[in-house]
Every structure is written in C-alpha cells, then in structure tokens.
Amino acid sequence: MTTEAATPPDGREAREGGAGSVASTARSSAATVEFRHVTKRYDARAKDTPGAVNDLSLSVPAGKICILVGPSGCGKTTSLKMVNRLIEPTSGEILIDGVDAASRDVTDLRRSIGYVIQQVGLFPHQTIGENIATVPRLLGWPAKRRRERAEELLALVGLDPAYRDRFPAQLSGGERQRVGVARALAADPPIMLMDEPFGAVDPIVRERLQNEFLRLQEDLAKTILFVTHDIDEAIKMGDLVAVMQVGGHLAQFGPPDEILANPASEFVARFVGADRGLKRLSLSRVGDVSLLPPATAKVDDDAADARKRALASPFAYLLLVDAANRPIGWIDQDEIPTNGRLTESMADAMSPLLNRRTTLKDALSLLLDADVQAGIVVDRTGSVLGLVTVDMIAERMRETAGDQRFSRDVASLGALDSLEPEVAGAGG
Amino acid sequence: MRWDWITSNLPQLGKALIDHLILTAIAVGVGFVLSFALSLLIYRRRRLAGPVTGIAGVLYTVPSLALFAFLVPITGLSIVSAEIGLVSYTLLILIRNTLAGLDGVPADVREAADGMGYGPTRKLFAVELPLAVPLIIAGLRIATVTTIGLVMVAAVIGQGGLGQVMIRGFNFRNDTAVYPGAILIVALAIAADLVLAGIGRLATPWARIRGR
Numbered sequence: 001m002t003t004e005a006a007t008p009p010d011g012r013e014a015r016e017g018g019a020g021s022v023a024s025t026a027r028s029s030a031a032t033v034e035f036r037h038v039t040k041r042y043d044a045r046a047k048d049t050p051g052a053v054n055d056l057s058l059s060v061p062a063g064k065i066c067i068l069v070g071p072s073g074c075g076k077t078t079s080l081k082m083v084n085r086l087i088e089p090t091s092g093e094i095l096i097d098g099v100d101a102a103s104r105d106v107t108d109l110r111r112s113i114g115y116v117i118q119q120v121g122l123f124p125h126q127t128i129g130e131n132i133a134t135v136p137r138l139l140g141w142p143a144k145r146r147r148e149r150a151e152e153l154l155a156l157v158g159l160d161p162a163y164r165d166r167f168p169a170q171l172s173g174g175e176r177q178r179v180g181v182a183r184a185l186a187a188d189p190p191i192m193l194m195d196e197p198f199g200a201v202d203p204i205v206r207e208r209l210q211n212e213f214l215r216l217q218e219d220l221a222k223t224i225l226f227v228t229h230d231i232d233e234a235i236k237m238g239d240l241v242a243v244m245q246v247g248g249h250l251a252q253f254g255p256p257d258e259i260l261a262n263p264a265s266e267f268v269a270r271f272v273g274a275d276r277g278l279k280r281l282s283l284s285r286v287g288d289v290s291l292l293p294p295a296t297a298k299v300d301d302d303a304a305d306a307r308k309r310a311l312a313s314p315f316a317y318l319l320l321v322d323a324a325n326r327p328i329g330w331i332d333q334d335e336i337p338t339n340g341r342l343t344e345s346m347a348d349a350m351s352p353l354l355n356r357r358t359t360l361k362d363a364l365s366l367l368l369d370a371d372v373q374a375g376i377v378v379d380r381t382g383s384v385l386g387l388v389t390v391d392m393i394a395e396r397m398r399e400t401a402g403d404q405r406f407s408r409d410v411a412s413l414g415a416l417d418s419l420e421p422e423v424a425g426a427g428g
Numbered sequence: 429m430r431w432d433w434i435t436s437n438l439p440q441l442g443k444a445l446i447d448h449l450i451l452t453a454i455a456v457g458v459g460f461v462l463s464f465a466l467s468l469l470i471y472r473r474r475r476l477a478g479p480v481t482g483i484a485g486v487l488y489t490v491p492s493l494a495l496f497a498f499l500v501p502i503t504g505l506s507i508v509s510a511e512i513g514l515v516s517y518t519l520l521i522l523i524r525n526t527l528a529g530l531d532g533v534p535a536d537v538r539e540a541a542d543g544m545g546y547g548p549t550r551k552l553f554a555v556e557l558p559l560a561v562p563l564i565i566a567g568l569r570i571a572t573v574t575t576i577g578l579v580m581v582a583a584v585i586g587q588g589g590l591g592q593v594m595i596r597g598f599n600f601r602n603d604t605a606v607y608p609g610a611i612l613i614v615a616l617a618i619a620a621d622l623v624l625a626g627i628g629r630l631a632t633p634w635a636r637i638r639g640r
Contacts, residue, residue, distance in 0.1 A: 107547055110543060117539060125555075125561075
C-alpha cells in the first residue's frame with residue numbers, strides 16, 4: 001500500500017509525461033514483481049514432487065513480459081499462482097512494487113491482478129459484456145461505467161461490440177480467448193498472470209493471438225508473467241525468459257537471445273533445442289547485421305568500366321539497377337561485354353528482396369528457397385541498401401554455437417522423456 | 429360411466445385437486461428448503477456427504493405405506509404425518525441433484541472466479557449456484573412428479589387429495605369415481621412437470637444455446 005503514495009493519481013498522464021525514461025518509471029500502470037527465495041513443498045520429505053518450487057528468486061521489471069517456461073511439473077504454474085495467492089508459498093516472499101503479497105488482503109490482491117488461463121474459464125451463464133466487467137463489478141463500479149468499459153475492451157481485443165450480449169457458448173475458441181484477455185484487463189491491473197493463455201487454440205489462431213497480444217502490450221506495457229511449455233512461444237513473447245526444471249529450480253533467467261546464445265547448463269541447452277542457432281536467427285533482423293555493398297551499375301553505364309568494378313568486388317556478380325537505384329537483376333561478371341554499354345536485357349537472375357525488418361530466419365529461408373547466395377536489402381522506396389549472404393547468416397549462427405560446452409551433447413541426445421511436449425491442460 | 433355423478437360431485441373433485449396440489453407444494457417446498465441447506469452444508473464439508481445422503485437414502489427406501497404406518501402412532505392421521513412422509517421422499521432426489529449441479533461447475537470457471545477475487549460466498553451465489561440451476565430444476569421436476577403420485581398413497585391416512593376420491597370409488601365399487609381422480613392426477617403431474625421445465629428454461633437462457 002505504501003507505494004501507492006508514490007504513484008501519480010492518473011496513470012495516463014504520468015505515462016505521457018515520463019515518455020522516454022526507463023519503463024519502470026514511465027509506466028505507472030505497471031508494477032515490479034520480485035520473487036525472493038520462494039519455496040513451495042507439497043511433501044515435506046520429497047523435494048522434487050511435481051509442481052514444487054525450490055528457492056526461486058527473480059525480479060521482473062515493470063512493463064516487461066517474463067515467460068516461465070519448462071517441462072511438465074517444473075513448478076512454473078505453481079510459481080505463477082503464488083503471485084495471486086491461489087497457492088501460498090511454503091517460505092519466501094513475493095513482492096509487488098516492494099510490498100509482500102502475503103501482507104495484502106487476498107481478494108483485494110486478486111482483483112488488482114489480471115488472470116488469464118488456458119481454458120479461459122468464462123462464466124457460461126453471463127453475457128460476454130458481463131464476463132468482461134467481472135472485476136469492475138466486484139469493485140463496485142456503476143453499471144454505466146462497466147458497460148462502457150466492456151465495449152472499450154471488446155474493441156481493444158478486436159471483437160465486434162455486438163458480442164456484448166452473446167453468451168460464451170456462441171463464440172469460437174479464439175474469440176473466447178480474446179474475451180479472456182479483455183476480462184483480465186477490465187480493471188486496468190498493473191500485473192497480468194497468464195497461464196498458457198494461447199495453449200488451447202489451433203496453431204494459426206495462436207500465432208494471430210500472440211501477435212495481437214504483443215501489439216496490445218506495446219501500448220499497455222503491463223508487467224506480465226506468462227507460463228508456457230513451448231520454448232518457441234517463450235522466445236517470441238518474452239522480454240525475459242525464466243527456464244525452470246523439474247524440482248522447481250530456476251535453470252536460467254535472462255533475455256531470450258542470451259538464453260539461446262549461452263545456455264547456462266546442459267538442461268537449458270537441451271530444452272531450447274539443438275536448433276537454438278536457428279531459433280536465435282528469428283530474434284535478429286536484417287537491419288542488425290552490417291550489409292555487404294554490392295558492385296552496382298546502371299543501365300547505359302560503360303561496360304568496360306562496370307566489368308572492372310565487378311572484378312574488384314569480392315562478389316562475382318554485378319547488380320544492375322535503374323535510375324532510382326532499384327534492383328533489376330544480376331549480371332555474371334564473365335558475361336559483361338568488354339566494350340559498349342550495359343542494357344537491361346543482360347540481367348537475368350534476380351535475388352529475393354528483403355527489408356531491414358525481415359528476420360534472419362526468414363531471410364535464410366528465402367535465400368535457400370530461391371537457391372541463391374545473396375539477398376538484396378532494399379529500403380521503403382525499393383532502393384538498394386546492400387546484400388545479405390547465406391555466409392553472413394551462417395556466421396551469425398556460428399556466434400551462437402561458439403559456446404561449444406553443450407552443443408556436442410545436444411547433437412548426440414536422443415528423445416528426452418522429460419522434454420516431451422505437455423498434454424494440453426497439464427499444469428506446470 | 430355416470431356423467432351425472434361427475435357433474436354433481438364437481439365441487440368435491442375441485443377441492444380434492446386443490447388439496448392434492450397443496451400437499452404436493454408443501455412437500456416439495458419444505459423438501460427443497462431442507463435439501464438446499466443440506467446440500468450447501470455438504471458442499472462446504474465433504475465428510476458430511478456420506479452420513480446425510482445415507483440417511484436420505486434410508487428414508488427413500490422405506491416403503492411409503494410402511495412409513496405412514498410408523499408415523500400414525502406418533503403424529504396421528506394428520507397432515508403432519510402425510511408431509512413428514514412426503515418430504516422425506518424428496519430429500520434424496522433434491523440433495524443428489526443439487527450436489528451434482530454444484531460439482532458440475534467446470535474447474536476452469538471456478539479457478540477464474542477465485543483468481544479474479546470472488547470470495548467463497550459470492551462465488552457460490554453468483555457463479556456456482558446459477559450454473560447448478562439446470563440440475564436443480566431437473567431434481568425439482570422428478571421430486572414434484574414423484575410426490576404427486578405419493579400423495580395418493582397418503583389417502584390411507586386420510587390425507588390423499590385426489591387419492592381419497594379414488595379410494596372411495598374403489599370402496600363403493602363406483603368406477604365413475606375412480607377415473608376422474610386418476611385422470612386428474614396424471615394431468616396434474618404432466619402440467620406440473622411442464623411448468624417447472626418452463627421455469628427452468630426462462631431461468632437459464634444461456635443453457636439453451638448449443639455450444640459450437
């Protein structure tokens with residue numbers, strides 16, 4: 001409670017006023033969450049019962065998404081549920097904005113934390129509007145304000161306002177999941193707990209929901225604890241990833257790129273998978289690498305001069321561009337005439353066009369599909385910025401694999417029972 | 429068939445019908461209040477489930493004629509004897525259905541309610557009981573139809589509503605007195621069932637929607 005005094009009364013104003021500074025101060029609508037030596041035992045003698053948590057300490061800055069990921073029974077869901085005290089820790093404390101959650105009134109605490117679960121748990125007997133307004137109703141908001149808030153949230157999660165009067169049974173799985181997120185956001189809680197929120201929908205809908213949620217989070221900037229058993233989802237959604245292993249031990253905690261680049265243990269290396277180099281490529285974009293300058297020439301340039309330039313470049317091809325520096329195609333240096341002028345018809349092969357936002361994973365895939373060595377990076381107007389080559393991307397992967405401590409083991413590993421994907425609905 | 433008997437006895441038939449309805453209403457009403465309270469008690473303290481449903485089960489097993497015979501020495505040939513018997517037969521049905529309704533609330537709905545900050549009492553009345561309504565109504569329908577039939581048996585202790593009209597008919601070998609009673613009882617049972625089903629539908633608009 002004491003920290004509330006330090007929070008400006010109107011979160012929105014403060015957010016604008018603090019723009020540009022560190023997230024924790026700029027976003028007064030988010031709170032920090034800190035686990036301090038949190039332990040949960042279900043059996044006093046056996047430490048490693050499924051769901052147990054062992055001396056977990058980690059700190060999530062305000063406004064960040066922290067993913068708890070690990071195999072079945074690693075205690076990730078237990079850890080999540082200790083934040084809103086659906087499960088009480090055996091020892092240790094969880095601080096929310098510096099205040100011990102155990103010292104707060106449990107219903108007040110829960111009403112101040114958004115909660116989204118895999119099976120959504122919408123109330124079947126209430127309309128979508130009533131479902132969304134659940135926490136506002138518990139908090140005693142007047143009916144008019146609740147209705148307005150429900151409509152606002154329907155729009156926010158991309159559902160037609162007409163859904164307000166429908167019942168959950170009339171919605172598809174993906175729509176229900178959106179309503180679940182809207183319901184959790186209803187009272188604008190500083191923290192959201194999400195337990196495999198997109199686990200029960202098909203992969204296409206899941207990807208769409210993930211992208212939409214990331215877009216929402218750019219504006220909302222809530223502090224989010226998010227449980228999944230899917231390492232790809234963890235890498236995609238997380239600002240921070242906490243990899244947990246059975247027995248409730250925190251195996252590694254850090255940004256996704258660091259976990260992929262430097263797994264702290266053999267367990268983490270195995271869990272992120274032998275393809276962690278490839279996975280890491282999905283975290284980097286073309287704009288992150290220094291592009292190779294191609295030898296370029298314009299139509300009507302002197303052929304002899306262009307040939308000289310092509311031979312001087314490390315790349316055996318000349319890139320023909322138009323007057324606006326937009327690529328037309330490649331000319332093999334051996335096929336450049338020794339005299340005369342360059343014409344458009346000399347260019348035959350073309351490369352995939354990439355932009356700075358293309359992930360290296362997509363870039364590699366495009367290059368391999370087109371069976372070429374280099375992709376042409378262009379800006380918004382289509383003007384050539386430089387080249388990305390398969391070698392450059394491979395080099396980037398080797399940086400990941402540079403730490404050989406665990407790589408060899410990974411390659412030789414067979415199936416790992418503990419790493420089998422969880423059955424949907426199983427708790428962590 | 430003597431139609432003149434029917435016309436001249438209409439007032440008695442009407443009174444018997446109303447008596448029958450009242451006996452049924454009291455039995456189901458009292459039975460519902462008792463079993464609702466007992467169900468909530470069991471829902472909170474599961475160890476009571478065995479003893480309470482056990483006793484209700486024993487009561488349900490005692491044949492109705494025998495039960496009335498046991499009661500008459502204590503409470504006489506009174507409406508109290510009739511109702512004690514009738515109420516005891518509703519308990520097992522109503523408790524079982526109410527509990528089944530409460531237990532049928534999906535775990536994810538319960539978890540969401542807990543996680544969003546419902547207290548236990550608020551959760552019970554705002555989430556769990558509304559979701560149990562279809563099964564509670566189903567229990568009330570069975571209990572009501574059963575009770576309408578049993579009221580007839582209470583005629584042996586002089587409290588039978590339409591049952592008494594029928595017994596008199598048997599005793600005086602007057603078929604015309606038997607049929608109207610029998611037909612009215614069947615009609616009453618069907619009507620009561622339909623009315624309760626209608627109430628159930630109105631009370632649970634959400635349950636009419638087929639999931640997709």
